[in-house]
Amino acid sequence: MLRTGLLWLSEQPRIFRFIRRNGLARRFAARFVAGETVDSGVAALRELNAAGITASLDLLGEAVHTVAEARAARDTYLQTLDRVRAVGAAAHVSLKLTQMGLDIDETQCVQNVRAIVASAKAQDAFVRIDMEQSAYTERTLRLFKQHWHPEFGNAVGVVLQSYLRRTEQDAEQMIALGARVRLCKGAYQEPATVAFPDKHDVDANYVRCMERLLLKGNYPAIATHDARIIERAKAFARDKGIQSSRFEFQMLYGVRRDLQLALRRQGYNVRVYVPFGTQWYPYLMRRLAERPANVAFLVGNVLRESLRRS
Numbered sequence: 001m002l003r004t005g006l007l008w009l010s011e012q013p014r015i016f017r018f019i020r021r022n023g024l025a026r027r028f029a030a031r032f033v034a035g036e037t038v039d040s041g042v043a044a045l046r047e048l049n050a051a052g053i054t055a056s057l058d059l060l061g062e063a064v065h066t067v068a069e070a071r072a073a074r075d076t077y078l079q080t081l082d083r084v085r086a087v088g089a090a091a092h093v094s095l096k097l098t099q100m101g102l103d104i105d106e107t108q109c110v111q112n113v114r115a116i117v118a119s120a121k122a123q124d125a126f127v128r129i130d131m132e133q134s135a136y137t138e139r140t141l142r143l144f145k146q147h148w149h150p151e152f153g154n155a156v157g158v159v160l161q162s163y164l165r166r167t168e169q170d171a172e173q174m175i176a177l178g179a180r181v182r183l184c185k186g187a188y189q190e191p192a193t194v195a196f197p198d199k200h201d202v203d204a205n206y207v208r209c210m211e212r213l214l215l216k217g218n219y220p221a222i223a224t225h226d227a228r229i230i231e232r233a234k235a236f237a238r239d240k241g242i243q244s245s246r247f248e249f250q251m252l253y254g255v256r257r258d259l260q261l262a263l264r265r266q267g268y269n270v271r272v273y274v275p276f277g278t279q280w281y282p283y284l285m286r287r288l289a290e291r292p293a294n295v296a297f298l299v300g301n302v303l304r305e306s307l308r309r310s
C-alpha cells in the first residue's frame, strides 16, 4: 500500500512544485542526490574515485515536454562529459530515453543519444540507457538494437529489470548480441500481467538472469543492494572461475555505502549511480518506496523540525 502510494506520488508534478520549496525535503533529498548542478555531480564523483569507486552520472529528469527540453538535456550530458574529462576523473553517464524526447519525436531522441554516445566513446567512457516503465521496454530495446549498439558497440549498454516476466528472454537476446547489461530489480509500479507481483519471484528471476549474465554476458553490472544476492554472485563467480574483473557491482548514491566500500576492499569493481539535477522528486519518491524505513526517517525529521520551530 505504502509503496503504491509513494509511486503514485512520484508521478504528480504539482506535488513536486510544492515539495521543491520545502527546505527539509531538499535536505533529505541530499542523502540520495549529489546536488542540483553538474559541478555537484562531478564533486561526488571525485570523492568516490578517491575511495577507488567509479560512478555513472545521471542527470535527473524524465518525460520532457518539448524538443527544446530534450536538446537541453542532451547538452547538459555533453557538458557533463566535458567536465569529467577536464578534471581527469573516470565516469560513465546514465540517461533516460523519455528525457531525450522519446515521447515527442523518436528521430530526435535517436540523434540526441547518438551525440552523447559519440562524445562518450571519444573519451573511452560509456553510456547506459536506463530502463523506465514497462510501456517503454520494447521501444528502448528496439532502438538500442537498431541504432546505438550497431553504431557504437560496447560504448553503450542497456538495463534489464528482473520484475518483468519478459526479462529472461531479453537477457538471452542481449547475451547473443554481446551487449552490456545492467541487471536491476525494477523501480516502477507495474501490472501483474507484465511483472511478478511477488518479491520472491522478482528475486528468483534476478538470480537466474544474473547467473546467465555472469556466465555468458559481456561485463554485466549487478545492480542491487541485496546482500544475499551479492553473496550469491560472489560465490557463483568463484565456483565457475569467473574473474572479478569480468563484472561489476553497482549501487545507488547514498545507499549501503558500507557495502560499497567493503566490496571494493575485497577487490571487486564497484560503480555508484550518482544522480544530480533539479528534477529530483520522482527519483526521491522511488527511493522512499523501496524502503519504508526511509519514510520513517523523513517523517521523524519533519516532526523534529516542527517541534524545534514551535
Ligand SMILES: Cc1cc2nc3c(=O)[nH]c(=O)nc-3n(C[C@H](O)[C@H](O)[C@H](O)COP(=O)(O)OP(=O)(O)OC[C@H]3O[C@@H](n4cnc5c(N)ncnc54)[C@H](O)[C@@H]3O)c2cc1C
Residues within 6 Å of the ligand: 129, 130, 131, 132, 159, 161, 184, 185, 186, 187, 188, 223, 224, 225, 226, 227, 250, 251, 252, 255, 256, 272, 273, 286, 287, 288, 290, 291, 294
Ligand atoms: C546502479 C543502479 C541502477 C539502477 N537503474 C535502474 C533502472 O534503470 N531502472 C529501474 O527500474 N530501476 C533501476 N534501479 C533501481 C532498482 O530497480 C531497485 O528499485 C533498487 O535498486 C532497490 O532494489 P534492490 O536490488 O536494492 O533490492 P531490494 O530487495 O529492494 O533491497 C535490498 C536491501 O537493500 C537496501 N535498500 C534498497 N533500496 C534502498 C533504499 N532506497 N534506501 C536504503 N536502503 C535500500 C535495504 O537494506 C534492502 O533491504 C537501479 C538500481 C541501481 C543500484
